Amino acid sequence: MTDTSDSALVARVLSGNRDAFGTLVERYQDQMLAYVKYMGFGEPEACDVVQDAFVRAFRHLGRCGEPDRFAGWLFKIVSNLCRTTGSRNSRWRWESLDPDGPTLVSKLPGPDEQMEANWTKERVRAALDTVPADQREALVLMYLQGHSVKDIEALTGASRSAIKMRLKRGREALRRELEPLFSEVHGS
Amino acid sequence: MKKDDDQLDEYLSGDIPLEELPDGLRLEEERLRGLIQSLGEDVRAPLALRDAVMREVAEILVPLWRRLADWSLRPRTIRLTPAAGALAVAASAAAFFLWPGSMPMTDPAAIAGADQVVTRFVFAAEGASSVHLTGDFVSWSREGIELEDLRSTGIWITDVPLAPGVYQYTFIVNGTEWRPDPRAVSQVDDGFGQVNSVVIVSAESEA
Numbered sequence: 001m002t003d004t005s006d007s008a009l010v011a012r013v014l015s016g017n018r019d020a021f022g023t024l025v026e027r028y029q030d031q032m033l034a035y036v037k038y039m040g041f042g043e044p045e046a047c048d049v050v051q052d053a054f055v056r057a058f059r060h061l062g063r064c065g066e067p068d069r070f071a072g073w074l075f076k077i078v079s080n081l082c083r084t085t086g087s088r089n090s091r092w093r094w095e096s097l098d099p100d101g102p103t104l105v106s107k108l109p110g111p112d113e114q115m116e117a118n119w120t121k122e123r124v125r126a127a128l129d130t131v132p133a134d135q136r137e138a139l140v141l142m143y144l145q146g147h148s149v150k151d152i153e154a155l156t157g158a159s160r161s162a163i164k165m166r167l168k169r170g171r172e173a174l175r176r177e178l179e180p181l182f183s184e185v186h187g188s
Numbered sequence: 189m190k191k192d193d194d195q196l197d198e199y200l201s202g203d204i205p206l207e208e209l210p211d212g213l214r215l216e217e218e219r220l221r222g223l224i225q226s227l228g229e230d231v232r233a234p235l236a237l238r239d240a241v242m243r244e245v246a247e248i249l250v251p252l253w254r255r256l257a258d259w260s261l262r263p264r265t266i267r268l269t270p271a272a273g274a275l276a277v278a279a280s281a282a283a284f285f286l287w288p289g290s291m292p293m294t295d296p297a298a299i300a301g302a303d304q305v306v307t308r309f310v311f312a313a314e315g316a317s318s319v320h321l322t323g324d325f326v327s328w329s330r331e332g333i334e335l336e337d338l339r340s341t342g343i344w345i346t347d348v349p350l351a352p353g354v355y356q357y358t359f360i361v362n363g364t365e366w367r368p369d370p371r372a373v374s375q376v377d378d379g380f381g382q383v384n385s386v387v388i389v390s391a392e393s394e395a
Contacts, residue, residue, distance in 0.1 A: 014329060018245055025238045034231035047237055054241040059248060060378070062328035063366070117226070124223045143224035149200050164200045168193075171220060182219055 010067035013058070021061075025054050028071055031145060032078050038128060038140045039082050049085055053078040075145075075155055079137075120181065127177035135170030138163055304349040305389050311335060311359045311369060314342030321346055323357030323384075332360060352391040356384040 002008075004023065012020035029050060036046040057064075057074050064073045128136055141147045141155065152163050175182055192213050198204045199217070206214055309321050322332030325348070335344035344359075356376060359367045368375055372385030 014327075018242070021245060022238060022242050025241050029233035029237055030231055031228075033233045033237075034228045037231060038227060047234065050233070051237060051240050051244070055244045055248070058241075058245045059324070060328050062322060062330045062332075065364075120223070121227055124227060128224075128227075139224060143221050144228040148202055150202065160201070164197060167200055168196065174220060174223075175216065178223065181223065182216060 005068065006070040007067035010061060010064060010070055013061055021054075021058055024057075024070065024074075028074060029054075031071075032074065034144060035075070035140055036078060036082055038125075038144060039133070039137060040129065041082070045085075049078065049081045052085075053081050056081075072151065072155055079155065123178060123181070124174075127174050130177055131170050131173045134158075135166045135173065138166040139170040139174070142167060303351050303391075305352060305391065306347050307350050307387065307389055308345065308347050309335065309357070309359075309369075309387075311344045311361075311367070312342055313344055313359075313361050313367075316342070316344070316361050318362055319344040320360040320363075321348070321357060322360060323355055325350055325355050325357070330360065335359075350387075350389045352389050355387050355389065357387060358382075358384055 006024065006027075009020045009024050013024070032050045032053065033046055036049045037043065041049060053074065056077050064070055066073070128139070131139065137156065138152060141152045142149070147155065149160060149163050149167070152158070153160050156163070158166075192210060195204065195209055196213060199206065199209055206217060209217060311319055311321075313319050316337075319335040319337075320330075320332040321335060322328050322330065326332055333346050333348060335346040337344045356378075357369070359369060361367050366382060368383045369385035373388060374386045375383040376386055378384045
């Protein structure tokens with residue numbers, strides 16, 4: 001059975017099998033796109049950033065010191081690009097990519113539930129936009145990407161105490177912005 | 189009894205699991221996690237994204253691997269004319285005296301192929317057990333090209349046939365330390381917090 005772990009795929013790419021890199025792209029493109037989008041990029045620009053990041057990763061794959069941690073290494077590239085990429089004309093034009101509709105895929109069954117869920121998501125997105133970038137990054141990495149504080153420390157280079165402070169402040173800000181949603185949970 | 193803030197701190201540090209948080213804090217945490225994660229569920233990269241990446245990757249791959257294959261697989265002889273030999277000896281001598289490193293020296297007279305120029309890379313690393321050269325001309329392979337310290341002086345040397353052009357490179361000392369060439373013509377940010385060295389290989393004679 002073929003080993004499809006990140007480290008095995010990285011080794012195959014380095015030995016000249018570029019199709020293996022396609023598997024890595026498929027594996028991480030949604031996760032990276034989600035991060036970039038919620039760091040405040042529009043969809044076309046977010047795709048630019050992710051595309052650039054993968055191409056950079058390919059060019060410098062030999063520098064991935066721990067191939068089994070390819071995702072973290074890739075994230076560093078994405079994160080750096082988010083910091084350094086300004087607004088520009090995107091290469092991406094959605095109408096030519098997906099003529100049938102947006103790339104957002106709903107998993108919700110009924111129209112009422114879908115409306116409510118969409119409304120909630122819009123509120124969460126709007127609330128996240130009000131949070132300072134460093135706090136938003138910590139929140140997205142922890143809650144959206146599932147990283148631990150220790151991981152975030154390695155990914156961002158910030159100290160553990162700074163990350164925890166960002167998370168606490170970010171949580172507070174979100175809780176304030178989304179108070180009604182939290183009240184529903186608390187039953188108050 | 190610990191304050192919520194202390195317990196939240198311990199939870200964020202990974203010292204205690206979610207279940208050990210007080211009920212109010214735990215529900216709040218679960219709700220926050222659920223709300224933010226619901227955003228992630230919706231993001232799907234367009235099908236064209238992978239294709240766009242792979243198209244770009246293919247453009248990178250072909251010339252680099254062709255160049256690498258040309259260099260590594262095709263038997264070739266590097267012939268030096270007496271004049272070129274003298275130049276090479278002079279280059280070696282200069283390299284040995286330069287400290288702490290030496291910029292790559294191209295010898296246009298020592299043409300390895302129709303369009304390639306033997307380029308000498310020299311790096312000073314006294315006490316190192318190995319030095320490898322990597323760069324865009326070998327797709328940044330970690331194995332790269334091994335340098336030799338023939339005289340055990342700490343001066344590591346290799347000659348690489350390269351087509352004329354501008355290349356980025358760096359040295360790997362003892363298999364782990366990525367070190368730029370301190371005497372390269374220029375250094376560029378590699379986008380990962382380090383710098384790459386730059387060598388310009390010219391088809392024209394430098395003499």
